[in-house]
Amino acid sequence: MAAEVTRRRVRGAVRDGLVAAGVELARTGGPEAVLLREATRLVGVVPNAAYRHFAGRDELLAAVCTAAMGELADRMAAGVGRVRGKYGDAAAAGRRLGAIGSAYLEFAHQEPGLFAAAFALPQQHEYAATVDGDGRDQSPLGQLRAVLDELVEAGVLASERRPGIEYPIWSTVHGLAVLSGQGPLRDAPEATRKQFEQRTLAFIAGGL
Amino acid sequence: MAAEVTRRRVRGAVRDGLVAAGVELARTGGPEAVLLREATRLVGVVPNAAYRHFAGRDELLAAVCTAAMGELADRMAAGVGRVRGKYGDAAAAGRRLGAIGSAYLEFAHQEPGLFAAAFALPQQHEYAATVDGDGRDQSPLGQLRAVLDELVEAGVLASERRPGIEYPIWSTVHGLAVLSGQGPLRDAPEATRKQFEQRTLAFIAGGL
DNA sequence: AGATGGTAGTGGACACTGTCCACATTAACG
DNA sequence: CGTTAATGTGGACAGTGTCCACTACCATCT
Numbered sequence: 430m431a432a433e434v435t436r437r438r439v440r441g442a443v444r445d446g447l448v449a450a451g452v453e454l455a456r457t458g459g460p461e462a463v464l465l466r467e468a469t470r471l472v473g474v475v476p477n478a479a480y481r482h483f484a485g486r487d488e489l490l491a492a493v494c495t496a497a498m499g500e501l502a503d504r505m506a507a508g509v510g511r512v513r514g515k516y517g518d519a520a521a522a523g524r525r526l527g528a529i530g531s532a533y534l535e536f537a538h539q540e541p542g543l544f545a546a547a548f549a550l551p552q553q554h555e556y557a558a559t560v561d562g563d564g565r566d567q568s569p570l571g572q573l574r575a576v577l578d579e580l581v582e583a584g585v586l587a588s589e590r591r592p593g594i595e596y597p598i599w600s601t602v603h604g605l606a607v608l609s610g611q612g613p614l615r616d617a618p619e620a621t622r623k624q625f626e627q628r629t630l631a632f633i634a635g636g637l
Numbered sequence: 638m639a640a641e642v643t644r645r646r647v648r649g650a651v652r653d654g655l656v657a658a659g660v661e662l663a664r665t666g667g668p669e670a671v672l673l674r675e676a677t678r679l680v681g682v683v684p685n686a687a688y689r690h691f692a693g694r695d696e697l698l699a700a701v702c703t704a705a706m707g708e709l710a711d712r713m714a715a716g717v718g719r720v721r722g723k724y725g726d727a728a729a730a731g732r733r734l735g736a737i738g739s740a741y742l743e744f745a746h747q748e749p750g751l752f753a754a755a756f757a758l759p760q761q762h763e764y765a766a767t768v769d770g771d772g773r774d775q776s777p778l779g780q781l782r783a784v785l786d787e788l789v790e791a792g793v794l795a796s797e798r799r800p801g802i803e804y805p806i807w808s809t810v811h812g813l814a815v816l817s818g819q820g821p822l823r824d825a826p827e828a829t830r831k832q833f834e835q836r837t838l839a840f841i842a843g844g845l
Numbered sequence: 846a847g848a849t850g851g852t853a854g855t856g857g858a859c860a861c862t863g864t865c866c867a868c869a870t871t872a873a874c875g
Numbered sequence: 876c877g878t879t880a881a882t883g884t885g886g887a888c889a890g891t892g893t894c895c896a897c898t899a900c901c902a903t904c905t
Contacts (some may be wrong), residue, residue, distance in 0.1 A: 443853080465892065477893085478854050486892060499692075551823050572820075596813070596822070596833050597840035601805060603820075604812025607756075611777075612811075614804070616760050625804050632805035636844040648872095651882085673863065686862085686883050694863060 444482040446472040451493040459542040460549035463490055490550060497547035501536050505572050508532035518581040523634065525576045530602045530630050535608035545611060573599060586637050598633055605629045652690040654680040659701040667750040668757035671698055698758060706757035709744050713780050716740035727791040731842065732786045738810045738838050745814035753819060781807060794845050806841055813837045
């Protein structure tokens with residue numbers, strides 16, 4: 430009668446489960462909904478078990494945050510990858526820029542909770558070089574920079590206008606994402622929202 | 638020995654005090670820091686007294702939210718008011734647009750907590766016509782619209798480009814505000830931040 | 846093989862939050 | 876003056892994050 434059969438899980442299973450549970454909570458309820466106790470409940474473990482893997486709730490939220498940012502990056506990369514046309518082609522480069530913006534806005538719209546969670550903590554995702562196997566920076570900002578560099582090479586964007594232009598562009602897309610996602614424009618009808626996106630992307634293209 | 642001298646406050650004093658306390662809490666710690674109990678503590682009243690004036694914590698936060706949005710609107714109006722040049726003058730209209738953007742960004746930078754609180758609840762401030770004595774819409778969006786209309790009248794902005802252009806512009810400024818305030822760009826040095834603002838406002842001016 | 850030590854999970858507790866209920870007191874008003 | 880509604884009090888409850896002491900397991904070294 431050696432008490433309960435408190436089965437020990439395999440290494441890292443609980444931690445991964447907690448992050449997965451946190452992501453799911455964030456998906457439905459945003460960053461506020463990622464509760465430490467609820468996550469442990471979903472994993473089937475006692476609340477304090479989480480403290481073996483995270484210093485506290487904020488560190489769990491940070492992990493969720495990183496995961497959400499990763500999903501955004503993946504969606505952007507997938508969108509860019511779907512654009513045909515070889516590197517340096519002016520039209521293709523422009524379409525790649527549009528694909529980045531569209532993926533960003535689509536993510537914010539389809540997964541408002543995850544999108545909010547991705548920016549819930551001001552940890553610098555972008556500055557920590559998140560590189561893939563080929564040494565390319567696959568972070569959202571890194572991907573945007575790559576396309577802008579391509580636009581310069583393609584002759585679409587004047588090289589003297591290139592430095593720092595990623596920030597106004599990022600701001601424009603991000604601003605629309607939060608205003609139409611969580612902000613005052615959140616319950617505009619689908620058609621209106623689509624029009625906002627079109628106009629905003631056109632505004633960016635015109636500002637190059 | 639009729640218990641304590643539980644002095645009754647004048648009509649509305651407790652409610653106003655709670656909102657003021659909530660604003661102060663939001664100023665230092667953002668919307669998350671506006672706790673019902675802490676607000677009542679600052680006012681010097683028992684927690685439950687708040688329920689005589691608000692249905693719950695969310696309704697208090699909504700009041701704080703409205704107050705914060707009001708302060709933003711005031712700053713914008715003050716900035717526009719400081720611009721000299723009569724209505725319809727092209728240069729003056731352009732400077733007024735810049736003043737609106739600058740006031741927005743300055744508010745977000747100087748009062749990050751209040752700025753976050755202003756957008757914490759997705760209640761439609763802008764749609765509820767917040768008009769002043771002269772019947773003008775003094776909400777942030779209303780002021781932006783007024784200046785854009787002036788730009789059309791001054792011949793700076795083509796009238797066929799006018800419809801809906803407030804949204805990309807608002808998005809751009811708002812995006813920079815949250816990215817450089819709470820987001821990943823929050824601990825950029827002052828000079829860099831100033832440069833971001835300049836470039837972003839120039840980006841908008843170029844996009845007209 | 847057998848002792849040992851660190852790792853992962855348990856149980857119980859505390860302070861804090863928002864919120865509800867029953868009660869007391871005061872102000873307003875007939 | 877007596878009634879009534881408004882306003883504040885007191886106590887309680889569930890739920891949260893977090894800390895402490897304790898226990899079972901697994902790997903590793905002798």
